[in-house]
Amino acid sequence: xxxxxxxxxxxxIDLGAIAHNVxxxxxxxxxxxxxxxxxxxxxxxxxxxxxxxxxxxxAYCGVARIDEAIEIRDGGVAAPVLVLGETPNSRMADAxxxxxxxxxxxxxxxxxxAAAARSAGETVQVHVKVDTGMTRLGAEPHAAFGLLxxxxxxxxxxxxxxxxxxxxxxxxxxxxxxxxxxxFDDLLGEVTSAGLRPPLxxxxxxxxxxxxxxxxxxxxxxxxxxxGLNPSEEVRVPEDFxxxxxxxxxxxxxxxxxxxxxxxxxxxxVTPKDERLxxxxxxxxxxxxxxxxxxxxxxxxxxxVVGRVCMDQTIINLDDVPDAATGxxxxxxxxxxxxxxxxxxxxEVWGTVGYEVVCGLSARVPRLYQS
Numbered sequence: 001x002x003x004x005x006x007x008x009x010x011x012x013i014d015l016g017a018i019a020h021n022v023x024x025x026x027x028x029x030x031x032x033x034x035x036x037x038x039x040x041x042x043x044x045x046x047x048x049x050x051x052x053x054x055x056x057x058x059a060y061c062g063v064a065r066i067d068e069a070i071e072i073r074d075g076g077v078a079a080p081v082l083v084l085g086e087t088p089n090s091r092m093a094d095a096x097x098x099x100x101x102x103x104x105x106x107x108x109x110x111x112x113x114a115a116a117a118r119s120a121g122e123t124v125q126v127h128v129k130v131d132t133g134m135t136r137l138g139a140e141p142h143a144a145f146g147l148l149x150x151x152x153x154x155x156x157x158x159x160x161x162x163x164x165x166x167x168x169x170x171x172x173x174x175x176x177x178x179x180x181x182x183x184f185d186d187l188l189g190e191v192t193s194a195g196l197r198p199p200l201x202x203x204x205x206x207x208x209x210x211x212x213x214x215x216x217x218x219x220x221x222x223x224x225x226x227x228g229l230n231p232s233e234e235v236r237v238p239e240d241f242x243x244x245x246x247x248x249x250x251x252x253x254x255x256x257x258x259x260x261x262x263x264x265x266x267x268x269x270v271t272p273k274d275e276r277l278x279x280x281x282x283x284x285x286x287x288x289x290x291x292x293x294x295x296x297x298x299x300x301x302x303x304x305v306v307g308r309v310c311m312d313q314t315i316i317n318l319d320d321v322p323d324a325a326t327g328x329x330x331x332x333x334x335x336x337x338x339x340x341x342x343x344x345x346x347x348e349v350w351g352t353v354g355y356e357v358v359c360g361l362s363a364r365v366p367r368l369y370q371s
Contacts, residue, residue, distance in 0.1 A: 008281040009249035010366045012334075013044050017244035019056035021226045024240055026057055029209050029220045034060035034082065034202065036223035038068055043287075043358035044227055044245055045367050047075030053226060054079040062221055066091045069100040082127055082161070084221075086137060092116035092124070101125040101160055105139040110150060110157075117156025126151065127161035127200070130187060132180040134167045141187045148196045161200035162191065166215075170207035170232035177208070181215060207231035210238075229343055229354050243342070245358060246334030247365070251298065253279040254318065254326055264307030264315055276318040277306065280330050285311040287360040288332065293349040298324050300337020333357070 004010065026033050035058040041049030050061045050072050061077065063069050064085040072081055080101060087095055087102040089112035095102050096116045104110065104126045117124045128147055131138030139147050144162075151159050164184045168176040184203060191197050201217040206225035208215045228243035230236040256276055263269045263277070271277075280296065282288045288309055295304040296316060303316040303324070318324045333341055343354035350357070 004368065007250075007366055008252065009247070009286060009332075010368055011043075011361065012246040012248065013048065013367050013369050014242070014244045014246075015048055015052040015369055015371050017228055017242040018044070018049055018052045018226055021228050021237075021241050021244070022053045022056040022058050022222075024238070025209065025220065025222050025225060028238070029204070029216045031216050032059040032200075032219040033226075034058065034062045034219050034221045035226055036062040036084070036205075036221055037072070038062065038064040038084070038223070039359045040363070042223060042227050042229075042355065043361040045369070046071055047077065048367075048369055049227075050077045050079075051075065059219065062223075066094055066100065066102075070094065070098050073098045073100070080125075084129075093119060096120040096122055096124050099125075101127060103127050103129045103137070104147070104151075105129045105131075105137055105144075107147075107150070110147075110154060113157050114154045117154070120156075122156065124157050125160045126157060127163055128159060128198070130162065130164045130184060132164045132183040133176065134165050134180075136165070138164065141183050144187055145190055145194075145196075148191060148198075149194075152196070159196075159198045161202060161219075162188070162198045163200075163202045163221075166203065166205060166208050169205060169212065169215075170235045172234045177212070181212075205231070206237075207235045211235055224355055227358070229358070232353075233344065243334070245343075247332040247361070248334070249280045249282045249296075249330045249332060251278050251324060251326055251328045251330055252281050252313075254324060264310060266308060269307040271306075275306075276322070276324075278303070278316050278318045278324060280314050280316060280332075281312060282314050282332060283310045283312045286362045286365050287357070288314060289350045289360075291350045294346060295341075297331040297336040297339055297341060298328055300339055302339065303330075 035053030037050045061081045069081045082101040092112045093116045129138040130144045202219040204215040204220040206222040209220035228241045259273045261271045290309045298321045301321045307315045343357040347354045
């Protein structure tokens with residue numbers, strides 16, 4: 001494990017928690033798990049997250065882009081990897097060379113796949129994506145059947161999977177997801193009757209994997225849940241899932257300032273009384289946003305942010321933490337004493353979602369891995 005000495009801010013990543021959550025999801029869903037590790041493992045680190053998930057039993061890794069998949073391969077992870085997003089036609093050969101499965105949803109991709117298979121002399125693995133209501137990538141349900149038929153005629157191409165993605169599975173109302181599921185189920189029935197059903201049918205993201213047994217099929221695709229975080233406030237991970245990330249910093253400055261002192265850029269905050277202020281070396285360059293209202297933990301007590309968050313530094317009020325001193329540990333995300341701050345709590349202050357909080361953590365913040 002890396003040393004904390006000399007670090008001003010850092011992330012502590014519990015790889016054991018990721019492994020535990022993958023196994024908990026396997027037990028709950030009773031099917032294969034594709035660990036979605038895109039966006040640098042949701043901020044936790046792409047290769048370490050992928051390796052931990054696979055060692056815990058994940059059957060697949062899911063990424064958004066071909067370069068993420070190649071990084072996993074270069075990191076020594078040999079498990080199947082699916083690029084869930086678009087793979088440019090010019091990169092099909094890269095996918096073949098690295099034994100990476102790609103998502104297809106139109107005829108133009110089939111021509112590129114055929115060329116890549118001929119050139120490499122190897123089998124290209126594909127999953128067909130169906131757009132049932134996300135209105136993003138995917139073939140329309142009526143076109144997906146023809147696509148599956150066409151794929152059977154291309155030498156060197158193997159159809160591994162058929163999938164869709166739910167737009168509102170993390171919301172209380174089920175109507176939209178029911179409609180998507182019905183469209184997919186109708187297509188799956190036609191595909192199965194025609195003898196075209198691939199070995200892996202998968203539709204369930206974290207929220208659907210947790211709440212919709214009928215959507216689990218041959219594999220589920222949890223992302224946020226394997227990091228121990230809630231898909232939403234309405235759909236929460238079970239209590240035995242463990243958060244894998246803590247964000248910490250050190251208090252670099254403590255000072256007393258008189259009433260009427262302007263604080264940070266623009267002096268949007270002026271001290272209404274004599275105050276004790278501190279500085280932490282964290283800012284929007286690290287992923288800590290400029291929106292007002294955030295707070296951090298020192299000695300297990302709350303310290304609110306005052307003034308504008310800077311690129312590299314943030315000022316906090318220490319009036320409620322009178323014993324705080326330079327060098328003390330500050331928790332930005334995680335627990336300290338009896339209190340805790342989740343990515344979702346920060347997201348609520350910032351007007352976003354917990355996904356964006358962790359995915360927005362800058363690469364310059366060191367990741368320290370614990371097993």
